[in-house]
Amino acid sequence: MSRRRLGQLEAEVLAVLAEADDYVSTSELCTRLAGDPAYTTINTILFRLHDKNMVERVQRGRAFVYRLVVDESEVAAERMFSHLRVASNPSSVLNQFVSGLNPEEADALRAVLDRHRESP
Known part of the structure; x- marks a missing residue:
């Protein structure tokens, strides 16, 4: 079995929480x-996300249950920004990102860029 970073x-925990309609237990x-994944690993991630106010x-019974309190898209965008800010060549990073998009993702990106280009 390969290990995830x-x-x-x-990010996967955040995605599951974003899809949930209610609080979710570990x-x-x-x-x-x-x-x-190991229960203790997920619990550690949840404690860290709680410390980050995400x-x-x-408490329900003897356990905690969790729900997302931030917008998942904002979290993902902030991660992308943080990588661009520390890159020595942000243009190259963006090029790598765009070259990895599938056609639907590329179309969605074009639409977003077009909307931003048109708005003042």
């Missing part, structure tokens, strides 16, 4: 994530 697993998250938690 922690940042990737954190054990529920473990079952919704691919690859059978999720809120409430």
Whole structure:
């Protein structure tokens, strides 16, 4: 079994929380994530996300349950910005990103850029 980077697993946890209609427990998250991640690993990620004010938690019984309190698209965009800010050649990073898009993603990016070009 290949191991995911922690940042990737954190992103997957955020995605599951974004899709959820209600609070989700650590054990529920473990079952919704691919690859059978360890309960303790997911719990650690949730504690870190809580410390970053990205999720809120409430106690249900003896366990905590979590829900996303930030917009997932803002989180993803901020990660992209942070990578561009530290890159020695941001243009090259953007080129690599765009060359990895599938046709639907490229069309969506073009539409967003066109909308931003047209608005003052």
